[in-house]
Amino acid sequence: MSEHANSVSGGVEGAVVQAGSVHGNVYISQPAPIPVVPRQLSPPPAGFVGRDAEVARLDELLADGGVVVLKGPGGVGKTALALSWLARACKRFPDGQLHAELALPTGEPVAPEDVLGQFLRALGVPAPQVPAGLAERTALYRSVTTGKSLAVLLDDAVSAAQARVLLPVSGVTVVTTRRALLGLLATGAHVVPVGPLPAEPALTLLEARIGTERLAAEEEAARDLVGFCGGLPIALCVVAARAATRPRRPLIRLVAELADERARLDRLSAEGDLSVRSTLDGAYDDLPADLRRLYRALSLHPGDGFGPEVVAAMLAVGVDTAQDGLDALVDASLAEELEEGSYRLHDLVRVHAHGLALAQDSEDERAGLVHRIARWYVYATHRANRVVMPARAIISSEPEPAEFAWPRCLTQHSSALDWLEAHRTTLLALAKEALGRSWPRLALELADALQPLLKLHKHRADAFASNEIALRAAETAGEPALRDRMRKRLARAHLAQGRWQVAEEQAEELLRSARIRRDRRGEAGALKTLGLVAVHRGDLPGAVDALRATADILRSLGRRRGEGLALIELGEVLLALQRFEDARDAANRARRLLAALPDPYNEARANVVLGRAASGSGDDSAARPLLEKALTAFAAQDSDHERGRTHRLLAELARRDGDLEQARRHDELADALLATPPG
Numbered sequence: 001m002s003e004h005a006n007s008v009s010g011g012v013e014g015a016v017v018q019a020g021s022v023h024g025n026v027y028i029s030q031p032a033p034i035p036v037v038p039r040q041l042s043p044p045p046a047g048f049v050g051r052d053a054e055v056a057r058l059d060e061l062l063a064d065g066g067v068v069v070l071k072g073p074g075g076v077g078k079t080a081l082a083l084s085w086l087a088r089a090c091k092r093f094p095d096g097q098l099h100a101e102l103a104l105p106t107g108e109p110v111a112p113e114d115v116l117g118q119f120l121r122a123l124g125v126p127a128p129q130v131p132a133g134l135a136e137r138t139a140l141y142r143s144v145t146t147g148k149s150l151a152v153l154l155d156d157a158v159s160a161a162q163a164r165v166l167l168p169v170s171g172v173t174v175v176t177t178r179r180a181l182l183g184l185l186a187t188g189a190h191v192v193p194v195g196p197l198p199a200e201p202a203l204t205l206l207e208a209r210i211g212t213e214r215l216a217a218e219e220e221a222a223r224d225l226v227g228f229c230g231g232l233p234i235a236l237c238v239v240a241a242r243a244a245t246r247p248r249r250p251l252i253r254l255v256a257e258l259a260d261e262r263a264r265l266d267r268l269s270a271e272g273d274l275s276v277r278s279t280l281d282g283a284y285d286d287l288p289a290d291l292r293r294l295y296r297a298l299s300l301h302p303g304d305g306f307g308p309e310v311v312a313a314m315l316a317v318g319v320d321t322a323q324d325g326l327d328a329l330v331d332a333s334l335a336e337e338l339e340e341g342s343y344r345l346h347d348l349v350r351v352h353a354h355g356l357a358l359a360q361d362s363e364d365e366r367a368g369l370v371h372r373i374a375r376w377y378v379y380a381t382h383r384a385n386r387v388v389m390p391a392r393a394i395i396s397s398e399p400e401p402a403e404f405a406w407p408r409c410l411t412q413h414s415s416a417l418d419w420l421e422a423h424r425t426t427l428l429a430l431a432k433e434a435l436g437r438s439w440p441r442l443a444l445e446l447a448d449a450l451q452p453l454l455k456l457h458k459h460r461a462d463a464f465a466s467n468e469i470a471l472r473a474a475e476t477a478g479e480p481a482l483r484d485r486m487r488k489r490l491a492r493a494h495l496a497q498g499r500w501q502v503a504e505e506q507a508e509e510l511l512r513s514a515r516i517r518r519d520r521r522g523e524a525g526a527l528k529t530l531g532l533v534a535v536h537r538g539d540l541p542g543a544v545d546a547l548r549a550t551a552d553i554l555r556s557l558g559r560r561r562g563e564g565l566a567l568i569e570l571g572e573v574l575l576a577l578q579r580f581e582d583a584r585d586a587a588n589r590a591r592r593l594l595a596a597l598p599d600p601y602n603e604a605r606a607n608v609v610l611g612r613a614a615s616g617s618g619d620d621s622a623a624r625p626l627l628e629k630a631l632t633a634f635a636a637q638d639s640d641h642e643r644g645r646t647h648r649l650l651a652e653l654a655r656r657d658g659d660l661e662q663a664r665r666h667d668e669l670a671d672a673l674l675a676t677p678p679g
Helices: 052-061 078-088 112-122 134-145 160-164 182-186 199-210 212-217 219-229 233-245 251-259 261-267 276-285 289-298 308-315 319-331 347-360 363-388 413-422 424-436 440-449 451-457 460-477 480-496 500-516 520-537 540-557 560-576 580-595 600-616 620-636 640-656 660-673
Strands: 066-071 097-101 151-155 172-177 190-193 336-339 342-344
Touching: 052 066, 052 078, 052 190, 066 078, 066 182, 078 151, 078 172, 097 112, 112 134, 160 182, 199 212, 199 219, 199 233, 212 219, 219 233, 219 251, 233 251, 233 276, 251 261, 261 276, 261 347, 276 347, 289 308, 289 319, 289 347, 308 319, 308 363, 319 336, 319 342, 363 413, 363 424, 363 440, 363 451, 413 424, 413 451, 424 440, 424 460, 440 460, 451 460, 460 480, 480 500, 480 520, 500 520, 520 540, 520 560, 540 560, 560 580, 560 600, 580 600, 600 620, 600 640, 620 640, 640 660
Parallel strands: 066 172, 066 190, 097 151, 151 172
Antiparallel strands: 336 342
């Protein structure tokens, strides 16, 4: 029997079937599949910087596996952080890495069963053996991933339910999202918030893209660019790309382009995924109608730190409704909570929201919202001032609206003063806007309401700006008495900044105007200003005459607080003249007047004059308790400048007593409190 040999020439893939004469059985077989370990993650982006705290937190939370949700606004670099961490930890995942985008470019969620199909095939399940339904695919996925060391990155998750079925049984899962995903956290996942980059890491990222030499040559412009980008890596990457394509164009040109807020988002948007506008548009489109209205309205609030009470007043809704809306925007990564009851919009988010407000809301609607914001702040500030400086008269045109609600912090001195400080720039910005919108009385009341804070914390530049606004507002409102009061304040603001000639001219004009109108209170205010000018000129006897006349007029009018303040200034001048007994008499009367109101801050100022008078007379034992009492009061009033000055006086007393250690301690405290000059 002859033997037959079967042979195939050429290159063949797959099974081979012999045709023709066949003897015996026929066997058809496939070659064994080559096992492929999935490595689906992209390389981490170049120039990754500034996430040390987040990386350390990932190391801690994922040391033994588990699920972490990276939550933050679009474009903040959540995926870059995930890729960087996973690349660094890649040796921990020998069984592979899986990656899925869970949102379509339109913002619609990707069906989890589709992602499961991709994952199963990547893990070696033949396509015909992948079940059709979600439940069956989920069960098989769990079976396949049990005991494996896998890393799974789920990008831009839309819901907790969508992400939950994609979690492997073992290994590590990192989920990125701008949503809350509370259902995922409730089942044991940990959240790591991802916020904008601080200024220095953002500058480092820009440097990595445009080069060290270019950044060093235009560092100031580069810092301005970083500021306009608000720490968002997506915006920084667009700016870097624009700079790289124009290597001979100075960065200051880009700064000028981004300075125009109306065009900023377009300048920070490029083709494809690098679009700040499309990122924010997608987040906005996901919101229901009431949250879209809130989002647009918040862009009209001039500054950070708004709470549910002002939002309720602005939109004429209940505080609970306002709180729910703010929380929902935080969950959507369109607002951030600074601390309990205080929120802000990221700079680029605010620009986006403001553009939508201009496009979708009428001018009357926007004006109405701003007016309600300003009115709420006027009365909130009045409440704070009644706690901080209760003896000071308040300029107000109407009773407090009954429908407004207030933060709890406005009932205690320290917290009310903290609230005023936190909202100082907001109040000043609102006063400017009210004046620009032809609401002069509202502008005047806002500027006036700032005065106690500006006096206690010595914000001299803001005092000058607020007094300028108040004067223009009083002139526009056509109220001569208020106009002259504001001119008096502005003259004193000039004096505080060393422009005593201007202050003197304005005070003399005020004095003439007050005497023509027979306005005795206005005359007293002008005389007091002229007395203070005389001090700056070195004319101390002239200052005594002017300040004594001021106190006499105010006493005749029954203006006890005004008289007390004039007597304190008189006492200061008498001390400079070494007329210690006269200074003591003036300060004693001032202290009695102010204690009866009460006015603890200015009562403490009177005690300082008394202490200095006692010390000047050689009675240090009487001076020390007076100064210590004043120091305690200034601390309670949060007046660091006056505390520092009083510590300095106590240091002098200690040196005279030979207690050098005590003197050193007082001097150190004075140095610390006076380190930042009044601004």
